[in-house]
Amino acid sequence: MPRTSNARVTRAGRIVQHVSGLLSAGAYKPGERLPSVRQAAREHGVSKNTMADAYDQLVAQGLLEARAGSGYYVAQFQLPRAVPPAPHVAAAVDVVSLLREQLDQHYEVRPGDGRPPAFWTEGSELKRYFSGFKTAEPEAVDFGYGSSWGYAPLRERLRMWLLERSISVQPDGLLLTHGVNHGLDLIIRHLIEPGDTVFVDDPGYYPLFGKLTLAKARMIGIRRGPDGPDLEDLAARLAVHRPKVFFTQSLAHNPTGSTLSPAVAFGLMQLAERWGFLIVENDALADIVPTTLPRLAALDQLNRVLYVGTFSKTLSASLRCGFVAGHPSLVGALANLKMLTTVATSDYVERFVFNLIQGGQYLRHLRRLKARVEEAHKASCAGLEAVGLKVRQSVTPGFYLWTEFSGEIDELELCRKAAERSIFLAPGSLFRPDRASGGRAAIRVNVAYGTNPAFLDFLSEQVR
The missing domain is CATH 1.10.10.10 (Winged helix-like DNA-binding domain superfamily/Winged helix DNA-binding domain)
Incomplete structure (x- = not known):
């Protein structure tokens, strides 16, 4: 054989x-x-x-x-040509608790996890590739740091992929990172000064809140609706506040699962242009959602949008590889900051990811992953609704579902009871920029674990 x-x-x-x-x-x-x-x-x-x-x-x-x-x-895509270069912790620690459990994993049932299970990712094409570990094309390895910009062939391949999403990136407009969180950290370090006002999704991506807290930024939450940021809420906040940046996730949103509609995307870009703020668009799950869905970076063509992506969500959490795309003037500054703080990203990891792409393994892996996500998304929605919970619907199946509880339910008590049964929950309050703002009790559910019988039995008891 x-x-x-x-x-x-x-x-x-x-x-x-x-x-x-x-x-x-x-x-x-x-x-x-x-x-x-x-x-x-x-x-x-x-x-x-x-x-x-x-x-x-x-x-x-x-x-x-x-x-x-x-x-x-x-294929009909053509990359833009290169242009000549121009001359030249305390408040954040409590947010980390959810991250810590995802790394240390003390609980048996894990609906609160932020990542898919290993057999969905590492057990697919990645495991087969590791067993043989053959590159698509033999090549000499430098054994040095590599470029601070990242492995050039992978950067070029990413620029081609972004064209498929209608995002045209200049050669010096894309920087490889250790993943989305590294990209966000670089952006915050470069753009945000203590006391600066920033807008974020509410509910939104909780590790981002910890980074902004460390940067001593002033966070203002913009209500997240079923089709993206609520434009009325955004307009009302803009009348009072002057944000430097709006951090948002357009597609398969973490934690609500919602996806940006074309109308909301267009309205958001109009407000950004009128009020003069930048947008950081997190597209961590881009590889499992259709390329034709609306993206702010495609509407804006990276004029006032920084676009952040990763392979770590869809390939493996252990392969820390992602990117930031944007205007060359901004991305060049981020490259300098990356060089000062981490010198470079892993040339080995980036070559490995590139060879997975070139050899077709990543494409085959994504086909299986998409099928698993779609099946699990549908089954988890049905399971949660069967026990009496209302699930926020999404037009795009992703990793996450958001469900709110009716009546008076104490989230912390709910999590404590779940922990007694070795069930790991992600309470809704962690995804709020202002955790004292109140609102209904809620949880984020990872669709990979949404049909676990022990989890559904526990929820059924709490709802009753």
């Missing part, structure tokens, strides 16, 4: 090289359809599986597009 597998991969690789050469020579025009898998397999004298593998690698490299039910087409 190993000989057959290696031979199949070798044949697929030769096909990839052959088709890549044809594309480079202009044998196919952008948008032109390639022969079907069956026809191409006959022409190359290989099995349909081998041909499909070769096409998948070409899609992963950005050379082809796969259209469901139609076939494979030559």
Whole structure:
């Protein structure tokens, strides 16, 4: 069996090289359809599986597009050319408690976790890749720090991916990071001075609140609705406050699961332009949601939007790899700050991620992950509603659901009771920038654990 597998991969690789050469020579025009898998397999004298593998690698490299039910087409994206360079802790600690449990893991049932289970990620293509640990193309490794900007081929591949999301990034407009949190930390260090006013989602991403607290920023929450930030609430706050930055997550929002609508996206960008504030858009789950969904960075083309992404949510929490994209003047300053604080990110990790992409393993992994998320999202919604809880609906299945309790329920007492049964909950108050503001008791539920019988039985008892 190993000989057959290696031979199949070798044949697929030769096909990839052959088709890549044809594309480079202009044998196919952008948008032109390639022969079907069956026809191409006959022409190359290989099995349909081998041909499909070769096409998948070409899609992963950005050379082809796969259209469901139609076939494979030559990609139409072109990267912008390079331009000549211009001359030249106490208050935050309580927020960390939820993070600490996600790392140390004392509880058996984990609906409050922020990440998918390991078998959804590490147990997929990643495990297979580690077992063989072969790179797509053998290359010499420098054994140095690497560039402070990050591994160049991965940066170029990311720029191509962002074009698929209608976001055009200049060569010096993308910086690799250790993940979203590292990107947010760099942005806060560079932009925020003590006493500066910033807007955040309410409810929103709690690790961000801890970073802003450490930076001594003044946080103002903007109510998060089912289709994004509430524009009426935003307008009312703008009449009183002058924020420097608005930190938000557009798609598959953490913790509510909501997704930005086109109307809200357009209205938000109009207000940003009128009032002169920057936007930091967190798109941590971009790889499992459709590329056609509205993104602020696509509307703005990185003029006043900094766009932050990661592989750590969808690939592995242990592979700390992400990026910040934005205007070159801002991203260049972040690159300098990164060099001063961490010198560089891991060249090994970035090469590893790049080779997963180039070899097609990441694409195959995402297909499985999306299917698992969609199934778990649907089942978790049904399970929570069956015990009498109302779930905030989302048009885009993601990792998270937000459910509020009716009546008088003490969140801390609820978490204490759950802990006695080794059930880890994520209380809603942790996701509020002002935890004393009140509101209904709520929890964030990870869809991977939303149908756990012990968890649902516990909730049913509390609702009754």
